[in-house]
Amino acid sequence: MAISKKQKLLDAALVLFVEQGISETSTASITKHAGVATGTLFHHFANKKELVEALYLYLKEALVTDLALSGAIESSEQALVLWRKVITWGLTNPEKMAFFGIYYSSPWVDPSFKSSVLNNVFSFLIVFIEKQKAVGAFINLPTDYIAMHIQQSLLNTVNYLIEHNLNANSELVDLSFNTCLFGLQHQINKKA
Amino acid sequence: MAISKKQKLLDAALVLFVEQGISETSTASITKHAGVATGTLFHHFANKKELVEALYLYLKEALVTDLALSGAIESSEQALVLWRKVITWGLTNPEKMAFFGIYYSSPWVDPSFKSSVLNNVFSFLIVFIEKQKAVGAFINLPTDYIAMHIQQSLLNTVNYLIEHNLNANSELVDLSFNTCLFGLQHQINKKA
DNA sequence: AATTAAACCGACTAATCAGTCGGTTTTGTG
DNA sequence: CACAAAACCGACTGATTAGTCGGTTTAATT
Numbered sequence: 529m530a531i532s533k534k535q536k537l538l539d540a541a542l543v544l545f546v547e548q549g550i551s552e553t554s555t556a557s558i559t560k561h562a563g564v565a566t567g568t569l570f571h572h573f574a575n576k577k578e579l580v581e582a583l584y585l586y587l588k589e590a591l592v593t594d595l596a597l598s599g600a601i602e603s604s605e606q607a608l609v610l611w612r613k614v615i616t617w618g619l620t621n622p623e624k625m626a627f628f629g630i631y632y633s634s635p636w637v638d639p640s641f642k643s644s645v646l647n648n649v650f651s652f653l654i655v656f657i658e659k660q661k662a663v664g665a666f667i668n669l670p671t672d673y674i675a676m677h678i679q680q681s682l683l684n685t686v687n688y689l690i691e692h693n694l695n696a697n698s699e700l701v702d703l704s705f706n707t708c709l710f711g712l713q714h715q716i717n718k719k720a
Numbered sequence: 721m722a723i724s725k726k727q728k729l730l731d732a733a734l735v736l737f738v739e740q741g742i743s744e745t746s747t748a749s750i751t752k753h754a755g756v757a758t759g760t761l762f763h764h765f766a767n768k769k770e771l772v773e774a775l776y777l778y779l780k781e782a783l784v785t786d787l788a789l790s791g792a793i794e795s796s797e798q799a800l801v802l803w804r805k806v807i808t809w810g811l812t813n814p815e816k817m818a819f820f821g822i823y824y825s826s827p828w829v830d831p832s833f834k835s836s837v838l839n840n841v842f843s844f845l846i847v848f849i850e851k852q853k854a855v856g857a858f859i860n861l862p863t864d865y866i867a868m869h870i871q872q873s874l875l876n877t878v879n880y881l882i883e884h885n886l887n888a889n890s891e892l893v894d895l896s897f898n899t900c901l902f903g904l905q906h907q908i909n910k911k912a
Numbered sequence: 913a914a915t916t917a918a919a920c921c922g923a924c925t926a927a928t929c930a931g932t933c934g935g936t937t938t939t940g941t942g
Numbered sequence: 943c944a945c946a947a948a949a950c951c952g953a954c955t956g957a958t959t960a961g962t963c964g965g966t967t968t969a970a971t972t
Contacts, residue, residue, distance in 0.1 A: 533950080549826065551743035552743060552827050556930085567952065568950055570931060571948085575931075629825060630825060633821060635744050673876075677873070681869070688865050688868065707859060709903075746960080748958085758922070758923095758962095760919075914972085918967105918968085920965105926959100927960090928960100929956100929957080930955105930957090933953095937948105
């Protein structure tokens with residue numbers, strides 16, 4: 529079956545949002561790029577805000593599916609594997625990754641939703657952090673602060689790689705992981 | 721002398737931009753909040769984009785002035801002092817700090833300008849990073865990557881403190897500094 | 913006091929916006 | 943095939959937008 533018009537609208541919206549910004553993209557231009565009538569957009573989505581939210585949910589779904597997460601993270605080695613996976617995904621799907629960035633810092637998300645975002649996408653990450661904290665491997669910073677820190681480092685790294693035309697094999701990938709992880713482990717070093 | 725209308729426009733724009741977003745704030749509402757006619761805005765600023773840029777430059781100036789930077793950073797101790805200073809400034813000027821955040825990830829900045837931003841505001845930081853790298857104290861990541869990492873950590877920390885009603889005396893301030901710094905120093909630990 | 917320039921005003925405009933609606937086509941079902 | 947429901951269409955609307963412009967006030971200079 530061909531791509532549904534609803535999907536075409538989401539695809540067009542993603543490209544245009546990343547290119548020009550969410551507020552700067554008119555619903556008319558989305559329908560035009562999707563090859564669809566304006567009425568069709570509002571048939572599938574009650575208003576522009578719901579389109580934006582639907583796009584976010586669709587991309588979150590895509591991320592989780594593509595990462596094919598199998599169970600919890602138990603060790604730093606597994607965390608590194610995941611780090612590489614996310615970065616590879618980001619380089620393969622630059623628009624999708626970029627959307628997460630602009631969406632989080634846009635007036636299209638209400639703040640209450642913002643805080644729940646991390647827990648949803650990276651729930652396995654939360655578990656890992658708390659386990660590390662429990663055994664004293666991680667510094668005693670709030671879990672949500674650490675989660676934010678890790679997520680931001682991932683976004684930064686992907687953005688940097690894209691901006692400098694680097695690929696997932698760049699040594700920067702593992703170095704950035706170490707910078708992130710060792711920083712969180714520094715209590716161990718301090719004890720020595 | 722009373723506050724000039726130009727300044728009133730900048731002040732009103734800052735509050736509204738942070739509250740609702742830049743694109744979501746109309747020039748009409750800015751003039752209304754500033755208690756000024758619409759024509760006055762376009763007398764002082766050729767268009768909305770120039771107002772946004774002028775606001776950014778004004779805030780950058782305010783930050784540099786308020787921090788009262790005296791010479792280069794030579795040691796980690798001095799870096800910590802600066803870290804605390806910036807966070808205190810961010811908590812004292814939450815709108816100004818928030819504006820930097822939304823401005824960087826908005827379609828109102830052209831990408832070329834984006835990369836030059838760091839070098840302008842935190843030029844002293846660049847010098848510090850390169851000195852640390854030169855003596856082997858910092859991991860061999862690109863200087864601009866490290867600068868981005870530090871700046872983002874600062875923004876994250878201030879945002880977190882504001883969101884959780886914490887002040888500049890929170891232990892989180894120094895812990896976040898350590899997380900940032902020790903992560904960048906981890907090569908030393910690896911050699912051991 | 914006379915002159916000039918800059919600051920300021922606000923009604924106005926052309927363009928653009930999100931969203932509507934009455935009608936048409938497509939699709940699924942008995 | 944008959945029928946209904948859902949998908950789809952695009953001209954249209956009322957609201958809002960950035961920016962204009964001709965005229966007025968204010969400030970500085972001589």
